[in-house]
Amino acid sequence: MTVLAVDVGGTKFAAAAVETDGTVLARAEVPLHGRGPVEETLAEVVGRIIDQVGGDHLAGVGIGSAGPLDPCAGTVSPVNIPSWRDFPLVEALEQILPGRPVRLAGDAQCMALGEWWLGLPEGQPSGAVLGVVVSTGVGGGLVLDGMPYLGPTGNAGHIGHIVADVGGDRCPCGAVGCVETVASGPSMVRWAHTNGWTGDDARALAADAHSGDPVARQAFQRAAGTLAAAVLTTSALFDLDHVVVGGGVAAAGTVLFDPLREAIAANAGLGFLRRLRVTPTSLGRDAGLLGAAALVLHQNSGEAGTLVPERGAPGSVPTQG
Structure with a gap:
């Protein structure tokens, strides 16, 4: 088929x-x-x-x-x-x-489903998976007990619109202080520009962060801290096994994942939260396409x-x- x-x-x-x-x-x-x-x-x-x-x-x-x-x-x-x-x-x-x-x-729901189906390491049971896409925006999707959970309207798992800063910036969705206002690529670049960085885009910001530029590194640390808070909130609600992070900003690698894991470890107080695994997507750009296919195949x-x-x-x- x-x-x-x-x-x-x-x-x-x-x-x-x-x-x-x-x-x-x-x-x-x-x-x-x-x-x-x-x-x-x-x-x-x-x-x-x-x-x-x-x-x-x-x-x-x-x-x-x-x-x-x-x-x-x-x-x-x-x-x-x-x-x-x-x-x-x-x-x-x-x-x-x-x-x-x-x-x-x-798209993030499909990424989570694709990773659950074909991307997660063998021998690591993952009945509850959160997929996070960090790119132009921040999206999320849930696979619970091996099934995609979309919710009554189809929008469950939208982690980018958890409010992380009640006094923060206005989000394109109309709310104030969403995760997306800090952790999306354009939001990170805007913050870096206001603090003296002169590069062009999120890819350049990542390169400068790897090179040790203090403003670029702080932009990633802010994004990672905000993502960590949203991930822990979601894990507390759904008892997650695994979080898979993809998208263009996630391709920055260690400058995002190191502070993300550190922030999660520092703030995961309950035992069941400390078992959470956080990894980059192993399927790359195919994860969303494979998850979309699984919607029909499954x-x-x-x-x-x-x-x-x-x-x-x-x-x-x-x-x-």
Whole structure:
């Protein structure tokens, strides 16, 4: 069985053809900026996969999208794609591949599911996994007892919008002091600029942090401390085994992960919190695509997809079958 996986990010669209065992048969990626309408970019990246494997061989579609989103309605409103507000993404893909099931979840939820399925170390039981994407924004997703937990609206696990600083900056979501206002790439760069750093972007900030620039290092320490508080809050609620961190900012490596682990260790008071493992994604950029594929593959096998809302059931609470 082969399914189409689609990853809708803030700066690019990616797609892949994925088999039941996780083998990626074909992959395509198209940047969003400097191109035509977003819908055309979506059709282009999906079309590349169809051209490579043939539409008749694709048994379904799994989508991981930046949020907010509504899996029941099949719509998405990514903060970084202003032209898409309540955009009917599921319907758009149903039109491209008619007659095939289409499942939608958040990009970080798909990353968590992909890591739980194929990325976590063997011999380390992980019934409760939090996936965190640190990039243009900060997203999160949960896998609980081996199943993705999306919640009644499909937005569970959105760790980037835990309020970490009640007197902090205004977040693009409209709240004040969200984790994203400190720990996202653009937020880190803005803070560094106000403190005298003159580089261009988060990648340059990471390079300077590795080189020992004090402002760049402090920007990562602030982000790590804020992420640690949010991770511990989530772990206290859900008794997590494992946290997997991915995204462009997470690619900075030790300048993020060392202070993140130190802050978690310093503030994990209860015993069950101290067992928490925090690792970078082992699947890299494929984690979200593999998780998106799993939304369909596990639905059909009776596994993880039982907690993925069906489209057309607004307000309903998905239950395990």
